[in-house]
Amino acid sequence: MALRLPRIGTSQIVALALILAANWVVSPQFFDIRLQDGRLFGSLIDVLNRGAPVALLSIGMVLVIAMRGIDLSVGAVMAICGAIAASLADSHPLPVVLAASLGAGLACGLWNGLLVAVLRIQPIVATLILMVAGRGIAQLITEGRIVTFTSPELAFLGGGSVLGLPTPIVLTLAMMALTLLIVRGTALGLMIEATGGNPRASALAGIGTRLITVAVYVWSGLCAALAGIVASADILGADANNAGLWLELDAILAVVIGGTSLFGGRFSILLAVVGALIIQAMNTGILLSGLPPETNLVVKAVVVLAVLLAQSPRIGAQIAGLGVLFGRSRSRRRS
Amino acid sequence: MRSLARLTPVLATTAVFLAGFVLCSLAYPNFASLRVVMNLLTDNAFLGIVAVGMTFVIISGGIDLSVGSVIGFTTVFLALAIERWGVPPLIAFVLVLVLCAGFGAAMGAIIQYAELPPFIVTLAGMFLARGVSFLLSTESLPITADLYTHLSDHALRLGGGARLTVPAIVMLAVVIGGMVLLHLTRFGANVYALGGSRAATGLMGINVARSTVLIYTLSSALAGLSGIVFSLYTSSGYSLSAVGVELDAIAAVVIGGTLLSGGYGFVFGSFIGVLIQGLIQTYISFDGTLSSWWAKIATGLLLFAFIAFQQLTLHLARRSRRAPAGVRP
Amino acid sequence: AELTIGFSQIGSESGWRAAETTVSKAEAKKRNINFKIADAQQKQENQIKAIRSFVAQGVDAIFLAPVVATGWDAVLKEAQEAKIPVVLLDRDIDPAGKNLYLTAVTSDSVHEGKVAGQWLVKTAGGKPCNVVELQGTVGASVATNRKKGFEDGIAGASNVKIVRSQTGDFTRAKGKEVMESFIKAEGGGKTICAVYAHNDDMMVGAIQAMKEAGLKPGTEILTVSIDAVPDIFKAMAAGEANATVELTPNMAGPAFDAVIAYKTKGTMPPKWIQTESKLYTQADNPMAVYESKKDLGY
Amino acid sequence: MLPTAPLPPPAAGHKPQQDASQQDAPLLQVTGFSKSFAGFVALDGVDFTLHPGEIHALLGENGAGKSTLIKTMTGVVARDAGTMRLAGAAIAPRSAEEAVKAGIATVYQEVNLAPNLSVAQNLYLGRQPTRFGLVREGEMRRRASALLAGFGLSIDVGAPLETYSVAIQHIVAIARAVDQSARVLILDEPTASLDAQEVEVLFAVMRQLKARGIGIVFVTHFLDQVYAVCDRITVLRNGRLAGSAPIAQMPRLDLVRLMLGRELSEATARRSHAAAGPAGADVAVFTGLGKAGYVAPFDLTLRAGHVVGLAGLLGSGRTETVRLVFGAEPADAGTAEVAGRRVTLTCPREAMALGFGYCPEERKTEGIVADLTVRENIVLALQAKRGALAPLPRREQDAIAARFIRLLDIRPPDPERPIGLLSGGNQQKALLARWLATEPRLLILDEPTRGIDVGAHAEIIKLIRDLCRQGMALLVVSSELEELVTYADEVIVLRDRAHVVRLTGDAVEVSAILAAIADAPAGAAAAA
């Protein structure tokens, strides 16, 4: 008899479905989708499209968190990379723009990784440094203004579409697939889970924990860079002051809603992305609802708590316990 | 010897702070004055108070992201209670402290009984407290009660324009009280034990649930007290006040040598951590030539410098200690 | 001797704010003033700290762009005790503090909203007009005032009414996102007659959202916003925006003059130096305005 | 097999022929305890009775349900069914706190103390002496020192617990429980990490408590210890009560049969030194390896097909020695030569590349990754050795896991179960499997049989011998000297973090090792 515990994931999907249903109640056109200039158009698409930056961030964040780390700098890194992309867009070809921007994200991740793995600074403070300074760097690049660009190639990454799907969605899916390939196609995933679960044991088992630590922060930086590019491309400009502001919290929230523990260990990239969609579905629902903006945060708090409580191991156990009781009474009847 | 060794992070932090202060004084002639020191205490009083609560939470292995919002809520509630509803200020203080404590207790209970990570529960708490303050009022409300004018005028004048203000005195009292509570009581020992091993603490027969609830109650109540101080400091209530203070408090606690993973740390270290952050800001405003972005970059770099220097000090201290003493007696 | 003036600036949350900082610096240089800027990153506590440290440094005057209206009494009293004059820039504070500062150089943000509202009432010309509103950050006094002013401006016209109102946090990205939802919630935008945004940045985002939804801002849907940043003039030139109300970034210039006069000749300036809230429309040669503004650091 | 194991002296007022239950009312009576974890039945209607002044052995194989029974008794794990009476009154503690309040003190299997607190705080957590609400630190330390002195331990009680070895931590945990125990004391494998001397001290304390009428539940895998102190035995098998009887009615062979449900095949036959294979090639040669303040420089040669044992008191530097050899702690003196080549070892990865494997003694903090499955835990080291970019195909992983689960009889035999849910002994077996899977040339085992039941014990010793015969070099740390001498070709005795005596060939005798440990001339001990 297999004693495997049920794989988590159902609760997240159910939560997403419930929120989408709630959105449909507040806005009956929620599921309407039409084609507009060759691009799918509708509230559901908005959820995916607007959710793309946080989803991208959460793809990197989930690896960092699985390693018992945390990356508070992703919002600032988004701003830096978006600023670089926007300032270069009109004077350089797209590959150069992307290389510069992604390179900056990589460098930011490397900095974080080195602070954590080599200087052994606690992740939350190590990344807090870049969270504070990074926004300054982004503003330095834009000199505090909104740098706009007209390059249609870069604009395509935000507003364009591939086979009707807005590009940000496509980029997110691609990044998710690539990350899954790298992490689950190799033994890296196992090593990350092992190191996050028990760093000392993993080091003794011969896992190069430092290198992997640096690597996950680099990857998180890269994801943040991509998110920054998408955010810039979306508004045809880089708003260093506000791009990615507080998105690190959303990304962490997405990862946790996705069932990955902040104490490291087991992780799920797919569910982290689902978590990001849950958050965005909630935000979009609030916007559609017509409630006054003063209530936004209260609604958000209540929904987040409800989603988490529904996932709570305790409450889950109680539901399972009910199942056992039920099963038992049935078998007793049979005997 | 080994018991003393645990103090190394605090000592390192204190040394770093003193060194920083001396450097600033060398750079700016007006810096090394009692006035600047007292300003450091007054201006960071509200942060110091939440940092004490945060120290308890972090040592117990948790985190509390809601404190900034709780401060905001407190100021709005006080302004409404005192100015609109005509509640006497002292009663309003008690009311708001009870409300905040209850809020903390609720978060602690959810963390304990639903077994949810503190980070997320208190993040939801952060949304909720801020959201409720928006619902109460989105305007900034002046508080004109006599007590407020009295209290903000009331200060020990120390000469040279230096004043030991009421907020500063409250903070110092909270720091000392926090030190006693954390280091000298059973509750304090339980806090450390929880951070060392939650499971083990339960197996040792400690009431983990009660301790957890108490810890978050304490943190929120101190955030409420901090909100009272903040409202005294600004004589007003405003729903957007103290945004992001939770991160400042966490940074202060961690800079003060407390391990975010729990189990280690000192209230005094957090106090120094607060002062270090205040020092960085004072330095930047004394300099005054930094644009918004350079100020942020400089804050980040100084933060890095402090932490790197602290790591170095710790590393050297450990090395010099290990050689003669060995791992075991 | 040259004057040393400390400026407690709110932060750099928007292009307008950056321009104000740039212009202030330029104005200070023109007058040979030693100008120290402390950036508060949107936090009142940081502003108070900055004022305290200016007092400790013994500057000649302090400029303050207050992030909120209340809570300045104690620290301004300290400045007063140290005999350092304080000038408010860009925003006013609570009336109780009137005697604590020298003068205030501000625009009237309620008035700005009102100008915008009146323009819309005039332009709608009696036809029914459903307005969607993009608010600034919840709780920000400017947002509250501009909302109030706009409501005052349209109060007399029963044909103009606000059907939806959400916060766009003063940013382009949020402005775009919120507008996308408004369009969906209002039958694909068909029932929207005008958009009012508390600042131009949100409007720029909203214009993009309308264009992506196949709507024609500036013709099908009227737009009116506040600040007059360069990018909105570009949009006006392209016929995609209709009107903006100017908030001048040059608040420091008049403030310097007032302080210099006060310091050298003892002249008491008036308590309020109001800046103009000029309305710009497509008729005001937007491209020329854009050219004149684009190097001001927006 | 302990050379000095005497028959238990008949306890005063206790006649073995007479069942205690007829004599006095039971102190603790457990009836029909059941517990299942996600469908897996760990306890199935177990009854258990403890009398005052009785030391009651609770025995069974790894995974039999001993720890689970204890945890359900103290309320740490909620039971599905069953009732419990303490001194006649029904009790149902729902947490360790309530159990302690009711008068049941427990030392759980894994050391369960707060590592970051001082020893004194750990001893008195929750019941510190206070005045005006403030803890009296000085008084607490004085009491702590006095309490530990009763266990022959004189250490700085102000230092954090984690600076001490597991053994000391275990003694502290026992001292805490003993000091609290009002009526019932439960000890889950307290002796697993203690050496003979400390075991004797513990037994003395247990006898004192017994004289005071306290009932003691004692879990162990050492049968000698059972016969040395216990009055009664209860055996669990697969979560069911297999039998319970006074010690005199349960001879050793019956006991083993009861535990295993079958005969024990040739348990721990004595090794004949002559049978040892010829010395193979040198696998690794260490010269003057050491680290200041850690372990004094030593020479060590490890040969294919040979077993080198490390013996010594707790804290004598055995673990430190093997950590240096494995590069887990970088040495600051000496040289290492592997297969004739000079190498420097600075991290485990380098050692693994040279064909080393190291199974650490602290399985909870340095061994298992609790969240991961048994399969993932088993393949972890092999995968690390291959590198992240050469993932083991799932089929291969399954095959490896299945092979070792069968070979080491890991129970339950489910490779997809998170290892944290296995019993302690089975976790240990999985860790052994992790290293065997890398097919090392040199395998370092630090206390490989700790917490392992009689049946598995024999299996592991057999395994060690087989490995040796296949040409693997072994370096084994063990506190169980009788066992060590059955397979070691050479034993190095450590004292005070230095290698003091090297015994080879026929000189490998328990008495000689004991003598060396005790710092007596080897000849004198042998003569005695």
Ligand SMILES: Nc1ncnc2c1ncn2[C@@H]1O[C@H](COP(=O)(O)OP(=O)(O)OP(=O)(O)O)[C@@H](O)[C@H]1O
């Ligand atoms: N929390 C849990 N979830 C699932 N299964 C569990 C849990 N705790 C114990 N088990 C299972 O219950 C069985 C009994 O375990 P227990 O720890 O009681 O064994 P034990 O007799 O103490 O063994 P050992 O001698 O190895 O310590 C084991 O098979 C174990 O895998």
Ligand SMILES: Nc1ncnc2c1ncn2[C@@H]1O[C@H](COP(=O)(O)OP(=O)(O)OP(=O)(O)O)[C@@H](O)[C@H]1O
């Ligand atoms: N550098 C280190 N990092 C982590 N743990 C260490 C380190 N050095 C030693 N230890 C651990 O601290 C304990 C101290 O070792 P100890 O002195 O007990 O050695 P020992 O002679 O092997 O004694 P024991 O009988 O406990 O195994 C060991 O359990 C070891 O695992």
Ligand SMILES: [Mg+2]
């Ligand atoms: Mg057990």
Ligand SMILES: [Mg+2]
């Ligand atoms: Mg050891």
